[in-house]
Amino acid sequence: MVSAMNRPFFSGLGHGVIAAMPVAAGYIPVAIAFGLLARGVSLHWQETAAMSLLVFAGASQFMALDLFSSGTPALQIVLSTLLVNLRHVLMSASLSGRVQSISRPIRAVLAFGVTDESFSVASSVLRVDEKSPSSPAESLWKTGFLTGLEATAYLAWVAGGVAGFFGGGLLPGALSDAMVLGLYALFTALLMPRLRKDLLLVVPAVTAGGFNSLFRIVLGVATGWSFVLSMILASILAVFLLPDPEQGAEPDTGAGANSGAAPDSRRDGSS
Amino acid sequence: MRSEIFLLLAGMTAVTYIPRMLPFVLIDFDRLPSGLRRFLGFIPVTALGALILPGIFLQASGRPVSAMLVIGVAGTTGWFFRGLAVPVILSIAAAWVTGIL
Known part of the structure; x- marks a missing residue:
């Protein structure tokens, strides 16, 4: 009974994890660089991990390290972070049209994992909700998909950051550079089906x-x-x-x- | 954890989560004016455009050929293949090879 009800959730979860693989591949070298840099500006490993766990925003985290190392007051770092994150207002507003069938408390949890990359992938996979109420199965599938997508990307981001702190340049430089460019390949590849349509x-x-x-x-x-x-x-x-x-x-x-x-x-x- | 870092992280967490959460939770999409819905419908495409340019050329600074190769390979394969794995893997391979050479 329970498993039959949850089947769409787990189906969505599996698709979300698979869809997150290219995102994770791009996050890992960036996260490693973040961990390495955090150590360089004398953050403790717990502080480095906490920043990735709590903030989960690549551009903001790099900027914070840069400002922190130059002795910028915390309040100013927070305001700069807010500015960098304003684009997510637009992205979340746009994506909200595709998750209307998900309850608000669950949406509040899923909102934590809305990044440039998860937004781009999710808005190309999830369809806009119809005006008529969607089926519970569809809502569960979408919840599962977003959970799998965001959790996998999050795990790669946090683990990569900690690995970078302790391991430093784990990846050969040329491979790391190429993998970072993979995120732009992801964005380009996500654009193509839309243009084709x-x-x-x-x-x-x-x-x-x-x-x-x-x-x-x-x-x-x-x-x-x-x-x-x-x-x-x-x-x-x-x-x-x-x-x-x-x-x-x-x-x-x-x-x-x-x-x-x-x-x-x-x-x-x-x- | 140092207390100054704790305060910094608390502030950064708030200003990162709140802009993501408020529109996601509060918007009642069907009640938005149709013009605004159309506007928000274009956001995925305009976001992708602004994410790619000029970021890829700044990221691959000094290696514009790698940047254009990534766009070319991902664009061509993304046009013809479903899914993201093929374009991303081939682009990374192309960028890696040009980076080594």
């Missing part, structure tokens, strides 16, 4: 990247603001310039590969 989406994607490059490199805008402004401007332009697919409907309902209907009809294997 609607080639016009290349416009908002390139516009956002163009704005972000302009703001950061040419105008020297702080990374946090640059990111948020680029996403907002490019998305607003898309709303006005791109054709409206059926009044108010989502322009993208997923990456095609896994945006199938009910959980039981999802394709198995890779995501």
Whole structure:
């Protein structure tokens, strides 16, 4: 009885763990570098582990180490962290449309693991909830998927950080550099099914990247603001310039590969 | 743990979790105006664009060929193959080889 009820959850969990593998592969070298750097600015290993366990945000953690080592007051580090994290307001708001069938307390737990990478993967796999109430099975599948995806990425991030603290350069330099670039391969590969479905989406994607490059490199805008402004401007332009697919409907309902209907009809294997 | 670090971590935890949590929990998506829903529907695509550019070229600073190879390999394989493993593994391999050479 119980196992039959939980089957969609565990099915989702398995898919989430598999979907997290490329994310974990990209996190590990970054986390190792973080651990190494944390030791370099004389953090204790417990403090290093605690930061990864509690914060779970790569860009913010590196920035915090940098500011901490230059003697910046804690309050200022916290404010800088807030700025870097503002983009997650947009990402969580967007992803919320795909998790409406999950109860709010569970959403509050799952929100902890919303990173650039888990957001990107989740929003290409999970479909937008229909207006009609979704089946409990679908809600369970989504809960399982997000749990597997986020927990696997989290584990890689925390373990990599501790390993980097004690082990230092565990990976050969060239391999480590290449694995970090793997995160950008992940983002590019996540974009492709969307473009294949609607080639016009290349416009908002390139516009956002163009704005972000302009703001950061040419105008020297702080990374946090640059990111948020680029996403907002490019998305607003898309709303006005791109054709409206059926009044108010989502322009993208997923990456095609896994945006199938009910959980039981999802394709198995890779995501 | 030193108390100054504890306070720093507590603050960082709050300003990282709260921006992720509030919209995720509070938004009643069906009640949003349709224009705002469309706007949020474009966020996955614009986020990916802004995550890739200019980040990949800054990350691979001094190795623009590796950066373009990663975009090219991941873009081509991502177009033709389902799933992420093939594009990511091939891109890492391509970047590794160009890094060694």
